[in-house]
Amino acid sequence: MRVVVCPVREFPDGERRIVQAGARSIGVFRVGDRFYAIRNRCPHQGGPLCLGRLAPWATADGPGEVHLDETPSLVACPWHGWEYELETGQSFMGPGETRVKSYAVTVERVPGPYVAETYPVHVEEDVVVVEV
Numbered sequence: 001m002r003v004v005v006c007p008v009r010e011f012p013d014g015e016r017r018i019v020q021a022g023a024r025s026i027g028v029f030r031v032g033d034r035f036y037a038i039r040n041r042c043p044h045q046g047g048p049l050c051l052g053r054l055a056p057w058a059t060a061d062g063p064g065e066v067h068l069d070e071t072p073s074l075v076a077c078p079w080h081g082w083e084y085e086l087e088t089g090q091s092f093m094g095p096g097e098t099r100v101k102s103y104a105v106t107v108e109r110v111p112g113p114y115v116a117e118t119y120p121v122h123v124e125e126d127v128v129v130v131e132v
């Protein structure tokens with residue numbers, strides 16, 4: 001199934017469109033010159049994922065030295081704030097056990113248990129199209 005979203009000129013940077021593909025609601029996002037499509041249903045508890053705010057990755061070189069990427073690449077579910085990567089649908093958040101024990105630390109992104117469906121998006125003759 002192909003879903004025509006709108007002409008590129010009517011889709012400004014930083015905006016989103018919610019489209020319907022059969023029974024599926026899909027959010028299409030424009031970030032710079034890239035387009036992403038992700039299912040508008042949070043895998044956590046079914047919240048309207050694509051109505052949430054966009055957020056950049058945050059990294060830290062040390063305590064109090066937090067850096068934010070220049071462009072957003074995550075969408076945060078408006079219900080409980082779980083964040084999903086726009087490109088892959090992967091969440092890196094998840095419920096865990098609270099512990100007070102120390103361990104060795106490495107810096108890596110560990111995938112959480114939930115992955116939202118994503119869909120390819122491309123531009124055909126100045127029209128944004130989602131492949132479902």
Ligand code: FES
Pocket residue numbers: 042043044045046047077078079080081082
């Ligand atoms: S339903 Fe989306 S974070 Fe809980």
